[in-house]
Amino acid sequence: MSSYQDRLTALREQLKRDRLDGFVVPLTDEHMSEYVGAYAQRLAWLTGFQGSAGSAVVLPEQAAIFTDGRYTLQVREQVDGRNWEFVSVPATSIASWLGAHAAAGARVGYDPWLHTRSWVEEARKALAERGAELVAVDTNPVDAVWPDRPQPSDAKLAVQDDARAGQSSAEKRAVIADWLAERKADAVVLSALDSIAWTLNVRGQDVAHTPVALAYAIIDADGTADLFVAPEKIGDDVLQHLGNAVRVRDRAAFPAALGGYAGKRVAADPERAVAAIFGRLEAGGATILSLRDPVVLAKAMKNPAEIAGHRAASVRDGAALARFLKWVEAEAPKGGLTELSCVAKLQEFREATGVLRDTSFDTISATGGHGASPHYHSTPESNAPLEPGQLYLVDSGGQYADGTTDVTRVLPIGTPTEEMRDRFTRVLKGHIGLATAVFPPGTNGGQLDSFARRPLWEAGLDFAHGTGHGVGAYLAVHEGPQRIAKPNYPGGGPSEPLRPGMIISNEPGYYKAGEYGIRIENLILVEERIIPGGDEPMLGFETLTFCPIERSLIVADLLTAAERDWLDAYHAKVLEILSPEMDLEEVAWLKEKCAPIL
Template sequence: MSSDTSTATRPANLTDSGPDAAARLDLLRNELKRRGLDGFVVPITDEYMSEYVGSYAQRMAWLTGFQGSAGSAALLGDKAAVFTDGRYTIQVREQVPGDLYDYVDVPASSPAKWLVKNAKPGMKVGYDAWLHSVDWVKATAKVLAAKGAELVATDGNPIDAVWESQPAQSPAEAKVHDDTHAGKSVAAKRQEIADWLKENDCDATIVTALDSVAWLFNLRGSDVTHTPVALAYAIVHADATAELFIAPGKVTDAVKQHLGNSVRLHARDDFEAGLADLAGKTVAADPERAVAGIFEALEAAGAKIERLRDPVVLAKAVKNVAEIRGHKAAQARDGAALTKFLRWMENEAPKGEQTELSAVDRLLAFREDTGKLLDTSFDTISGAGPNGALCHYRVDEASNRRIAPGMLYLVDSGGQYADGTTDVTRTIPVGEPTAENRRRFTQVLKGHIAVDRARFPAGTTGGQLDTLARQFLWADGVDYAHGTGHGVGSFLAVHEGPQSIAPPHSKPGTDEPLRPGMILSNEPGYYKEGGFGIRIENLVLVVPVEVAGAEKQVLGFETLTFAPIERDLIDVALLTDEELAWLNDYHARTLALLAPQLEGEDKAWLEEKCAPISR
C-alpha cells in the first residue's frame, strides 16, 4: 500500500515523535477532565468502520503505540487497558507500555466488561459516536447504567483536540475504475440496489463502507494505504438515483462524466445534512457498517430505519466474469514476481547479509518490475526466526532482524493491480530445516490441501470447513490463533466480507454460506513463540463441481495463486498418495503458468522446484 498521495496504515511517525506514551495519556486525561468526563474508549477504526484507515484516524496508534490492525483501548482516571485477540498477544506487549496499560485478551473480555469492572457509580465515560456501532453503544450504555455510570457521546473526538501533529485527510483525486475491469456499469449496479430497496419496501439505503462505495460507483482512490478507496459516503434511492458525498477536490471532470446526471454530488461534510433530508423516509442502514452517529442522525430526522445488511456487500463478494478473469491475470504476473523473489532469497539469505526490511524492498522491486503494480495490498509480513512467530508481524527499523542460517523465513505479501488484488504467503528455510520444522510445515500443508480439495453442498459455511485445515495440527495438540480464510476484493480491500473460514462464531462471516464467485484465502499456519512461524497461503475461488450421483448442488475451490511451495520443508512420509498427487499437480500447473513469464536462471530454478516429488 504505497502512493505519493496516500496516508500510511501504521506510520511510524505516529509514535516515534512528539510526547511519549505517558505524556499522551496525560494529555488525553486532562482533555477529558476539561470536558467533565472520567474515561474514554478508543477503537481502531474510522467513521466508515474500516479495518485499514488513513493516518488521520490512527488515534489508538498515536495514543498507545500499538501498530496492529485490530484492537481498542479504554481509559479511566487511574488506569487504562488495550484489548487485542490472539493474533497480537506478543506484539501488543512489545509495543504498548505495560506500566501504563493492562493487556486484555479478546473475546475473553472487552472494553465494556473492563469498564463495568473498573468504573465507579457516577462516572461519565466518553465515546465518539462516529467510531462505534449503534449496537456497541446500546450494549455498553446498558451495562454501565447498571453500574450507575453513564456512556456519553463527545462533541468531536478528544484525541483530535490534543494530537498536535495529526495528519490531514488525503487530498488525492478519485479515479474511474474502467468497466472492462469492473464487469458491470454504475447504472446497472444502482438499478440492482434500487430493485433490492423495492423488494424490502425501503425508499433509500445508506452506503458507508469505503469499499462498498468504491465498488458501487466504479471508483478507486488512494486515501487509505493499501486499499484503493476514496473517502466518501453515499445514499442510494429506490428510483436508482444516488447522492455521493465526497470532497469536491477529489472529483475530476472524468469522474463527473463517468457518474452521469443520476448521481448527485455533494461535499463530504454535507453528509449529516443529507441524512436530515430523509425525514419521513424508510431507510435501510447496516448496523455492522454504519456508525452510531448515522443512526442517531436518521432518528433525529424522523426517518424509519430498517436494519438491513448493506446490499453491496454480497454483490461485491460474488465476483463476475470480468473480475474473475482480471484476478487470474493479476495472480499470474504476481506469481512470477514472487518466484523471482523466492529464488533470490534462496541464493542470498544463507549469506547472512539480508534483513527483513531488505527482503521487503527486494520483493517490492520484483512486483514493480511488472510495470502494473499500483500498491501493495497490505504491509508485507517479513518474519525471520522468532519474528515469523508473530502472525501479523510488521517489520520496522526497530524490530528489523538479520536473516541468518538456521532460521525459517515467512513472507506474507500481496499486490494491488487494476485487474485484481493478491495475497500470498510462503515459508522457506535458510539452510537446513529441523525435523520439527518439517513436521509442522507438512501438517500445515496437509491442512491447506484438505481445504483446497474440499467438496461441500451449497449452503455450507466457512465455519463448517475450518476444522479441515486444523485437524493435523490438532492431532499433535497444537493450533493457530487466526482464521483460515478471508474474502478478497477485486482491486479493493484485501480483507473483504461477508465470507470467512474460521472457527464457528469466532469472527463475522463464519456463518455466511459460500457462493460460486466468492474469493477466499486458504492460509493455515503454525507459530512457535520465540522460535519460528509457518504459513502457506493461496487464494481460491468458489466454483460449482460436478459430482456423479449428487443429489444437490456441490461446490468446491479453484486454486488461483501459483508459486512454488518449499519442497525442502516437506516430510513426504507424512503425505498420503492423494496429497502427494495434489502437490505434484499444483506444481505442474505452477510451472505451466509461470515458466512462459520467466527466463534464464529464474526459469531453470522454477523447473527444479516444480519437478515431481516421489517417495
C-alpha cells in the same frame, strides 16, 4: 510529544477539561474500515500499537488495550506494559471491562462516528449497571491533543472502467433499486468505502493499501444516488463517468442530509454504519430498516470479468514472488539480509511488473521468533537479520487495477529442524484438505474450518487465527461477508454460506512462540462442481495463486497419496503458468522447485 506516556498523560488532562472520566479509542474510522487513513490512526498514535485491529480504554488511573489472538505477542512488543493493561478479546469485551473498572458515577466518552449502535448499547448497559454513564462527544479528545495529526487525503478519485468492473454503475444501481423496492424502502445509506467504490465503479487513494476514497453515498429507490465527497477530489473524468444520475455533494453535507428523510423508510447496515448515522436518521424522523448493505454480497460474488482480472493479476504477482524467493535463497547464506531489506526487494520485484498500484497490506516479513506473531510488522527498531537455523515467513500481496493478491510462503534459512518440517507438512496437509474440499450449497466457512486444522489437531496443535478471509476485486484484501474460521472467531462471519464467485484465502498456520511461524496461503475461488454419479450439485474450490511451496520443508512420508498428487499437480500448474513470465535461469530454478515430491 516525546513519549507515549506523555501522550497518555495529555489525553487524561484533556478528559478532565471535557468533564469525562474515561474514553474509548477504537482502531477504525467513520466508515468502520479495517485499514484506515493516517488521520484516523488514533490508537497507534496514543499507544504505539501497529496492528490492524484493536481498541483502548483510558480511565483516570487505569488504561487497557484490547487485541485478539493474532496480536498477543505484537502488542506486548510495541506497547508499554507499565502504562497499559493487555486484555484479550473476545474473552473479555470492552463493555465488560468498563463494567468492572469504571467508577460509580463516571462519565465515559465515546465518538459516535467510530462505533456501531450495538457496541454503544452494550457499553451503555454495562456502565449503567455500574452506576456510570456513556457519553457521546462532539469532538474527539484524542484529536485535541494530537498536535501533528495528518489531514485526510485530498487524492482525486479514479474511474474503474466497465470492462474491468464487468458491470456498469447504472446496472449496479438498478439492482439496488430493485432491492429497495422489494423492501418498500426509499433509500439506502452506503458508508462502507469499498461498497461505494464498487457500486459507482470508482477507486481512490485515501487509505493505504485499499484503493478507496473517503465518501458516503445514499442510493434512492429510482436508482439515482448522492455521493458525498470533498469537492476537490472529483475531476471532470469522474464527473463524466458518474453522469447526471449521481449527484455529487460535499462530504461535509452528509450529516445534515441524513436529517432530510422525515417519513421515509431508509435502510442502513448496523454492522457497517456508525451509531451517528442511525442517530441522525432517527432525529430527522426517518423509519430505519436495519439491513445488511445490499452491496456486500453482490461485491463478494465476483463476475466473470473480475475473475479474469484476478487470474491475470495472480500470474504476474506469482512470478514476482517467485523471483523474490529465488533471490532470498541465493542471498541469505551470504548474510546481510534483514526483514526490512527483504520487504524492499520484494517491492522492487512487484514494481518491475510496471502495473503495481500499491501493496495490498503492509508486508509481513518475519524471521525466527517474529514469525510466531501472525500479524508481525517489522519496524526499524524490531528489524532482524535472517540467520541460519531460522524459518523466514513472508505474507504479502499486490494491488493491481485488475485484481488484489495475498499470498504467504515460508523458506528455511539454512537447515530446518525435523520439528519445523513436521509442523510445515501438517500445515500443508491442512491447506490441501481445504483446497480439495467438496461441499453442498449452503455450507459456511465455520463448517469447513476444521478441514484445515485436523492434521494439526491430531498432533495436539492449533493456530489462533481464522483460516480464510474474503478478498476484493482491486478493493479490500479483507472483504466480507464470507470467512473460514471457528464459529467464535473475533469479528464473526463464518456463518455466511459460501457461494460461487467468492474469492477467499486458504491460510492455515502454526506458531511456536519465540522460535518460528509457519503459514501457507493461496487464494481460492468457490466454484460449482458436478460429481459423477452424485445426486446433488456441489461446490468446491479452484486455487488461484501460483508460486512454489518449499519442498525442502515437506516430510513426504506424512503425505497421503492423494495429497502428493495434489502437490505435484499444483507445482506442475505453477511451472506451466509462471514459466512464460520468466527468463531461462529463473525457469531452471522454477523446475527444480516444482519437481514431483519424492
